[in-house]
Amino acid sequence: MAEKELLKRTVYCGLVGEAHSGRTITVYGWVNNMRELGGLSFIDLRDREGLLQIVVNETFPTPDILKDIGKETVLAISGMVVKRSKPNPDLPSGKFEVIASRITILAASEVPPFIPENRSSVTEELRFKYRYIDLRSQAMQQNFKLRAKANLLTRNFLDKEGFLDIETPMLTNATPEGARDYLVPSRIYKGKMFALPQSPQQFKQLLMVAGFERYFQITRCFRDEDLRADRQPEFTQIDIEMSFSEQGELFSIIERLMREIFALRGHDVALPFRRLSYQEAMAAYGSDKPDLRIPYTIQDFTDPASTWNSDLLAATLAQGAKVKGLVIPEAGAFSRKQLDEINETGKKLGGKGVIWMKKGDDGFKASLKIGPEHMAAFFRQQKIDDRALVLLVADAESQALSVAGKLREHLGKNFQDKDRLEFLWVTDFPLFFYNEEEKRFDSNHHPFTMPRPEDIPLLDSQPLAVQAIAYDLVLNGVEIGGGSQRIHDITLQHKIFHMLNLEEKEIDEKFGFFLNALKFGAPPHLGIALGFDRLLMLLSGEDSIREIIAFPKTTSSLCLLTGSPSAVSQHQLDELGIAIKN
């Protein structure tokens, strides 16, 4: 096919306006739709900026070309811009149209499996398979314009704050703890593997040892774990590290960055963000990433519950259980069916069941045998509104909080207004948790996290009571970032490795280079990593991270567009010294 002579584009379709009126212009784009009325035809031409109506009337020299044009055909069109007698208020260019004088077909299209603007009514499976068509939709084009803007804004912001963008390796070492690694076999050293980074953690700390003082990177991270709506095997982090600073200064920088990013969508983010310690968050919300848009918190009703003379409760309480409750406003009118569903949900969430209590038209009712006088006193003493629904979970404290927290989230759906932004810092995480399976302590954050100086004496006596200078940034119940002050003292770092039950040999093999670096003047430093995809998901109001990743994987880690992962040739395997087990 001979190359067609291309005229220079005058303007994007969606941007045609008053300035072009009366002029002859050239536009490029895809056929969004066409309407043929006999001797008169209309083409809605679409490019990344929007739609433009093209008129093909009796003045058009080669009307036969219309036979070869269908949905998604790529066209170059030249013609005169004229004012429309009946404007279309739904289109930005709707006051104008172009009387075509020349149309060139640049690329034909088969009948597409769906048209971009109908993407919401087709399955996500189909959208994955034909992702390039899905991405043509206005909604997706908007998402990726927003992503590009947020990316650039972040770079400019951090540059102004004195941060240097420095790249770190994608081929690095497997990490002994944390998520599963994606491994990359070495051809030259058969049997040895690189791993793709779960995060640039050690490298960014080494950059602090190297004296760069302020580093950032918008970089890809990889974790081979099962997926969710907000989790992909590869994802992008805004990775930040700084020396000679402390938590307060870092928080201020991140808060101002968030403020600028969310201003892209017209939000006015109030500073500073709220802060809760991990302990406070767990006690009041049963979660370390609470959604503060939901107005009610978890309350402890262990004391009043112990006075209710319920045999069932008494038995549970005797085993040291706590009674955690939610007072849900205006929910007293829930039907029996709804209450049964709540009970079932509670069980699915790992609880023993959910006790409900409310005041109906004919007095107090509960799913547990409790005297009405006890309930009346309880409502009065706790100042519970008569129209509220009380839900109670009796269980070991951590379990009761966890179930109550998940119920709170579950029943709070109608409070989750996407236009409202509730930022929150959760601070002072425990340094360790006890890993029941492995029968040892694990780092809550990662092994380089600094304990609070005042807690260091507790390391030997009460390791689980040690709090870390570690923090998460939470937005509307989604964890969008986390970080910590790092250990820069080799003795302390060694001690932590030992506490994690790492063998001396393993420490030396996996972290020898890192501990070495701590010997040569490592400055105090701290940092954070923000989940750029999750941030964009919330910024664009999407419910899935897949909507702001151009080519995402399915929840079973497949790419339906390319078919990856896929088999490789025996030759490739042989070169790597790899045999596949069945």
Next chain:
RNA sequence: GGGGUCGUAGUUCAGUUGGUUAGAACGCAUGCCUGUCACGCAUGAGGUCGCGAGUUCGAGUCUCGUCGGCCCCGCCA
């Protein structure tokens, strides 16, 4: 690894108690149509009922397995 849910025309769906030739809408093709913008009208084509076994005289429908999409638990910061 586990639980839930979905899979029928290009697409979105309907399909009764297991029973003749599996339907609708949109899309597509052809024809008509000069102001449409979800254009309209007419005619027509279009099916491996995800795949594989089984039960049955007979399976889109029942059973088992399997593959795939989505949501959740485990896992993951």
